[in-house]
Amino acid sequence: VRQHLQLVEQRREVEQCPLLTDVANLWFRNHEADLPTWSSFKASFADVFGRPAVRKLRAEQRLRARAQLPAETFTSYIEDVVDLCKRVNPSMPETDKVNNILKGIADDAFQMLLAKNPTSVSAVIELRQSFDELRKQRVSTRQSGAPT
Known part of the structure; x- marks a missing residue:
């Protein structure tokens, strides 16, 4: 028993x-x-x-396929990509991290970031925050009836 x-x-x-x-x-x-x-x-x-090799392989697969989801915030997307980059290679160069972020980020942000050519993750975050603030101002201006 x-x-x-x-x-x-x-x-x-x-x-x-x-x-x-x-x-x-x-x-x-x-x-x-x-x-x-x-x-x-x-x-x-x-x-x-x-097994570390299996974990690394899975992280590489997820990183290759990672794209920002329609309702996903840029912060959530960027932090997830940075985490995957660390899992793939803890000493991954900053330029590779930026490239991994750019390849899957939303189209509007991609166009803006491409023009600004950021060289670090912190620069991507800063530019994206500025972009969001400008977009919010534009939307609120359009909603208040002001001419565009």
Whole structure:
């Protein structure tokens, strides 16, 4: 009975994996039947996700495909790209980080940033903030009925 209760408890621990997100969650759902105990889950999970080469490869794939989503703020997008850059290469040159940001940023921001040619992530952020402020002023001017 004690052994059965231990197995039930271990199974409950495995089933309580809602903290897994993205690929890890998908992997768990695909292999849940093969993971009857907490120990088997931990071993399999570490085998798949614990290897640095695998983590780096996944970060490279995400970075290549990363584009700013329509409702995503520029801050969220930029910070995610910078995080992916660090995962791919902790000593990635600043120019490469900027290029990775530019390749997926929203079209209106891309055009403005292309003209300004920023050379650092902080310059991208500063230019984008200025751009947003100018756009807000323009929208509020148009809404107040002032001629354009």
